Amino acid sequence: MDRDYVLKDQGRFNPTKLGTAVTGLLTQHFPDIMDIGFTARIESDLDEIAEGEKQWAPVLEKFYSPFGKAIDKAMKEAERIPRDQIDEETDEICPDCGRPMVIKSGRFGRFLSCSGFPECKVSQPLLHRVGVECPDCGSDLVQRRAGKGSKSRNKIFYGCSNYPTCTFASNARPLPQPCPECTGLLVAMGRTNCRCLNCEHKGPRPEEELVEATV
Ligand SMILES: [Zn+2]
Ligand SMILES: [Zn+2]
Ligand SMILES: [Zn+2]
Structure with missing residues (x-):
């Protein structure tokens, strides 16, 4: 299961400031397109084209000509948002x-x-903490992506935030609950199981609370 690690004080579904700024600009400069009624009309136009009741060229022309003008205008007039x-x-x-x-x-x-x-x-x-401590040094474990030089480039893995001092890494996602047998680090195995990195323990995954992630 891939989880979205979100930023701590951002809440799961709260928009970022960048998202809010972009939406504000779109609403200001492309009011038609941001309007739900408009989207619905376009959809019914597309349905009618599909059913052969309308020609596509006039529909596209009707859409694109004001849209193209709105883009030109926005490129000139939209204010720059300070970084x-x-x-x-x-x-x-x-x-x-x-x-x-x-x-x-x-x-x-x-x-x-x-x-x-x-x-x-x-x-x-930007590091995504997974809410689990490194079994080797106690620092936070973070989600990383394998870099350019690696065979598994771009693949997500979990490493110690104290790298390169600590080189602990795991491809499997670390779980917050300790191993029931040795209190070692449990990692996810498949969709519902887990295994311990320290002993032979394998078993169903313990119930997980949602871990709030931080940077
Ligand atoms: Zn500084
Ligand atoms: Zn470590
Ligand atoms: Zn164990």
Whole structure:
């Protein structure tokens, strides 16, 4: 089972600031398209085209000509949203200057950056804690993706946040409950089972509470 690890103070279904900003811009500049009545009309037009009752070209023309104009207009007029207004706050503290760290969205995805940027240039990859401690050193385990050099590139695995000092890693997802036999680390096995990394214990997976994830 793949779980969505969400950010702690963001709630499971709360939109990000970036999402809210984008929706605001779309509603402002493309009111037609963001309107449910419009979407419904387009759908019934498409149905009629499929049933041969309407020609597709006039329908597309009717849609695209105002849409194309709206795009041109938005490209010129939409205000730029200052980057720091779409940064997400976190509880993390910058290790260099003590200011709070924020989540920024960049070309290569989301990352953690010091809110003191550009004076302070500390940035870190965004780590998804899985709510389980490393069996080797007690630090948080985090979800990572295998990097470029690896054969299993992009595959998710679980490693220690204390890497490279601690090199603990597991392909199977660590579970929050300790092994009932040795209190070692249990990892998920298949959809419903688990096994211990420390002893021979295998069995059905214990009930899981939803673990709130953090950065
Ligand atoms: Zn800093
Ligand atoms: Zn560790
Ligand atoms: Zn065990």
